[in-house]
Amino acid sequence: MKRNVISVVKFLSLAAITVLFTIYVFRFLRGSRISDTPTSLPLPEKLQDVEHVQEQPQNAGEKIDWQDLKKIREESKRSGKGEHGIASFLSPSLDVLKEKLYQVNGFNAALSDEISLNRSIPDIRNSECKKKKYLQNLDSVSVVVSFHNEHFSTLMRTCWSVINRSPVTLLEEIILVDDASTKIELKSKLDDYVYENLPKVKIIRLKKRSGLIRGRLAGAHKAKAKVLVFLDSHSEANVNWLPPLLEPIAQDYKTCVCPFIDVIAYETFEYRAQDEGARGAFDWQLYYKRLPLLPEDLKNPSEPFKSPVMAGGLFAISAKFFWELGGYDPGLEIWGGEQYELSFKIWQCGGQMFDAPCSRVGHIYRKFPPFSNHFKGDFLGRNYKRVAEVWMDEYAEYVYRRLPHLRTMDPGDLKEQKSLRKKLHCKSFKWFMDKIAFDLVDVYPLVEPDDFASGEIRNIGASDFCLDSKGRGQDEDVVLDLCSKDNPDIQGEQKFQLTWHKDIRPQGRTQCFDISRADLKAPLSLYPCHGSQGNQLWRYDVEKQTLVHGSSSPRCLDADPGRQKVFVTTCDSSSSTQKWRIEKVNMKAMNNWEKIGPKV
Ligand code: UDP
Ligand code: MN
Numbered sequence: 001m002k003r004n005v006i007s008v009v010k011f012l013s014l015a016a017i018t019v020l021f022t023i024y025v026f027r028f029l030r031g032s033r034i035s036d037t038p039t040s041l042p043l044p045e046k047l048q049d050v051e052h053v054q055e056q057p058q059n060a061g062e063k064i065d066w067q068d069l070k071k072i073r074e075e076s077k078r079s080g081k082g083e084h085g086i087a088s089f090l091s092p093s094l095d096v097l098k099e100k101l102y103q104v105n106g107f108n109a110a111l112s113d114e115i116s117l118n119r120s121i122p123d124i125r126n127s128e129c130k131k132k133k134y135l136q137n138l139d140s141v142s143v144v145v146s147f148h149n150e151h152f153s154t155l156m157r158t159c160w161s162v163i164n165r166s167p168v169t170l171l172e173e174i175i176l177v178d179d180a181s182t183k184i185e186l187k188s189k190l191d192d193y194v195y196e197n198l199p200k201v202k203i204i205r206l207k208k209r210s211g212l213i214r215g216r217l218a219g220a221h222k223a224k225a226k227v228l229v230f231l232d233s234h235s236e237a238n239v240n241w242l243p244p245l246l247e248p249i250a251q252d253y254k255t256c257v258c259p260f261i262d263v264i265a266y267e268t269f270e271y272r273a274q275d276e277g278a279r280g281a282f283d284w285q286l287y288y289k290r291l292p293l294l295p296e297d298l299k300n301p302s303e304p305f306k307s308p309v310m311a312g313g314l315f316a317i318s319a320k321f322f323w324e325l326g327g328y329d330p331g332l333e334i335w336g337g338e339q340y341e342l343s344f345k346i347w348q349c350g351g352q353m354f355d356a357p358c359s360r361v362g363h364i365y366r367k368f369p370p371f372s373n374h375f376k377g378d379f380l381g382r383n384y385k386r387v388a389e390v391w392m393d394e395y396a397e398y399v400y401r402r403l404p405h406l407r408t409m410d411p412g413d414l415k416e417q418k419s420l421r422k423k424l425h426c427k428s429f430k431w432f433m434d435k436i437a438f439d440l441v442d443v444y445p446l447v448e449p450d451d452f453a454s455g456e457i458r459n460i461g462a463s464d465f466c467l468d469s470k471g472r473g474q475d476e477d478v479v480l481d482l483c484s485k486d487n488p489d490i491q492g493e494q495k496f497q498l499t500w501h502k503d504i505r506p507q508g509r510t511q512c513f514d515i516s517r518a519d520l521k522a523p524l525s526l527y528p529c530h531g532s533q534g535n536q537l538w539r540y541d542v543e544k545q546t547l548v549h550g551s552s553s554p555r556c557l558d559a560d561p562g563r564q565k566v567f568v569t570t571c572d573s574s575s576s577t578q579k580w581r582i583e584k585v586n587m588k589a590m591n592n593w594e595k596i597g598p599k600v
Helices: 004-031 047-059 068-076 092-105 127-131 152-163 188-196 210-221 242-251 295-299 319-324 338-348 378-389 393-402 413-424 429-434 587-591
Strands: 141-147 171-178 200-207 227-231 236-237 257-266 279-282 288-291 313-319 351-366 453-459 463-469 481-483 497-500 504-505 511-513 525-529 540-541 544-550 557-558 565-567 580-585
Touching: 004 393, 047 338, 127 351, 141 152, 141 210, 152 236, 171 210, 188 200, 200 210, 242 257, 242 313, 242 351, 313 319, 319 497, 338 351, 338 378, 338 429, 338 453, 378 393, 393 429, 429 557, 540 580
Parallel strands: 141 171, 141 227, 171 200, 257 351
Antiparallel strands: 227 313, 236 351, 257 313, 279 288, 453 463, 453 497, 453 580, 463 481, 481 565, 497 504, 504 511, 511 525, 540 544, 544 557, 557 565
16 A cells, blocks of 8 residues: 555656656747647646746746737738828819718718728837837737717727737727717617627617716726727727737836827828827816926837826726726716826826837827817816816916816815825825926926016017007918007007017917028918927017027018018118017016026
8 A cells, every 4th residue: 555655656756757847848949938828738736836836937027029020011012092091082073071071070081981991001110119029928908999979980990900900819809888979870880890890899888978088987897808998989009009008017007008199180091100209298277288208218219208197098007007096087077187187196196107109009180079068068177177176286276377267166076086085095296296297397387477578569660660460360470560559540469478488479369479481581470389499489689679589590570661561581780670679578587588488
């Protein structure tokens, strides 16, 4: 009996040694990729445990090339309308249809119908991205797309782009949330198409219009995968878009990652870059803004960089972290403000947010919003108030100063949101401003500095004449006219501000004096203010009384009183038409020119 036991033990140890040896040789021959192909050797339970324990540290950090090179090659050979993201056009015979579909979509949906649902788009990633490897151990995703009356072909192209450009193992499902659409083609035609062609796509139908925020929440509740990816219903995922989004989440689940959002032109469906990255931010009216990359971000153009707020439409987040944060505040209505809510709580409650340059997704920025949301009143203001009250602490005041109607607005019940913040021991908004959005107030100060100068701008050579912008808009000229102070008949717009941005604008408006030509007599026109960079930069020389445009090759504002025209030209200190008197000059601000506003 005893001998038997000994020989069984001997046999087992020999077998175990053999198995271990086999595994070792296997691994040696195949690198350490053994874990992704289940071994067919039936291992005793104990050994499986050993195997698991040994595998973890070795494989957890292993990186692979996730790119589907075969697919990339196939796509490069495609030809046809809109392929490779090249701009395309409709025959004029379709003008009536084009107009009809524009009205309900805000983009050229008739053209979309002529472009393949599987079209190729240009791989415009930074060249470093093409060489990058990512962790082999990544969690799969549920892609959630909420839509209200989306055009059929753009919605399906969103799905196809995700399916075509995601590794099969990383895509669990796509959840389409129909936010009570009324378009007929989004009913059984959509069901049938999805049933026949898109087995990974599931459709959830909401009974009543609930808005983007609750639509996304409904989809996220149904999601099975460990990572949630939210997309707009008119997006196109680009080559190898998922691994760069997933790796930072695999390294720390309290992470949210946004792709670069490329532009799909609303008229031609051309696919192009918006820019090569910037950090998300906001101004104190809560308009979404962008801050420049930091020097360390610029050094590594293919590495994820920290971003204070997301643009909103497209991002990946671990489901665990999303739900720890309570998802979106379900009290937010329709659309808007949710990107701030989630961004603030990610940062303040112990998480982090990145933009991943190697993940790119195109989005159709509409020409105009096609559907009315007015049935909910000022839902955007109410959303902002909820976000400000729950997350922004004393900084809410700076929002209310600019949006005073929010002060008296009822934000609804905030108890749950506030107790969540307490429960998670989230940090203060001051911490967020100091540590994460630390350069925001340089560009968007809490309190706007006073104007450098304001009032009428009168020509000295022709002293009856003043600058006049006539209430005009983008690309229209600023002219010279009789000063309305002395000539009440003149119907003009003659009050201006030389603001702390170092731009000049008609009082209270956001159109700025702009020079778009480099020739000798470049006309003065208006263009939406863009922060005094480049061609909207002005300086008033109090002593010489000149208005100087630009910094690298400055030119002076001059007037032709006979033709009532104004333009910039070579500065000439002897010219009296190049001299101007601004009604009010704030000498204290002028003496601090270098210290205030943009450094130029
Ligand atoms: N959306 C929704 N319900 C709404 C409004 C919008 O599901 O009440 C969807 C919409 O179809 C899109 C996403 O939310 O997929 C974002 O909306 P939209 O594209 O209009 O916003 P934009 O990108 O223009 O800011
Ligand atoms: Mn959109």
